[in-house]
Amino acid sequence: MPPTKDRYHHGDLREELLRASLRLIESEGLAAVSLRKVARTAGVSPGAPYHHFADRAALMSALAARGFEILGAAMTSARDTAPDPRAALIAMADGYVAFARDHAAYFRIMFRPELSQPDKHPDTEAAGDAAYAVLVDAVAAAADSGFLPATDTETTTLAWWSLAHGMASLTVDGKFALRATQSGTTPEALTDRITRIFADLIDRS
Known part of the structure; x- marks a missing residue:
């Protein structure tokens, strides 16, 4: 479609440029994204x-x-619909991995500060902090309930994040699906099993 000045309203153009960027990342990788190529993909x-x-x-x-x-909203939903704080942490880890699987293009950018330059764009850092705060609150609730130790909740939060992020990264790289297939299960089932094993270890500690 040839470029046109009138194809999008002002607000719609920004959204279409973001969608075009995601399509480029999914089809050609991060290196393919430039403003000129995004414009061509969007038809502007x-x-x-x-x-x-x-x-x-x-x-x-x-x-x-x-x-x-999007990640923060997914974790909030998982937390708020879980029956108890332990189940909330398990569901949030599962949701974190599901987000990476379903939104791989976003995931490939979010933890690459050399690309997004959060020091120059504080909104990105604020959004990341807000998503992390959902996990912080869930760990605090689990500590209050007695499921997690009440001391050193900061380290416990990092441990849960490390677990979820590690599985998410393996999922995006295709390694998790391979291991799941070799184990005769699905990536979703394997994610849930690993998270529950981690929760059980904490229960026994």
């Missing part, structure tokens, strides 16, 4: 992206922030 003029993004880092920052918002 080469200068159109600059109305919303000063440079490539600004675009990446917006994508990373959006990813953290």
Whole structure:
């Protein structure tokens, strides 16, 4: 479709540029993303992206922030629908991995500060902090309930994040699905099993 100035309203253009960026990442990888190529993919003029993004880092920052918002919402939903704090942490870890599987393009950007330059784009760091705060609150609730030790909850939070993020990274890289297949199960079932084993270890500690 040829570029056109009138194809999108102002607000719609920003969203379409973000969607075009995700399509490029999914089909060609992070290195393929440039403002010019995003414009071509979106079917707009080469200068159109600059109305919303000063440079490539600004675009990446917006994508990373959006990813953290989606992740935070997924973890909040998992926490709020769980029957108890222990189940909430298990569901949140499962949800973290599911987010990475379903939104791999976002996941590949979110933890790459050299791409999004959060020091120049504080909204990205704020979105990441907000998502992490959901986990912090869940660990605090689990400690209050007696499931987790009440001391050193900061380290416990990092341990849960490390577990979930490690499984998510393996999922995005395709390693987790391979291991699940070799074990005669599904990636989702393997994720849940590992998370429950981790929870059981904490129960016994």
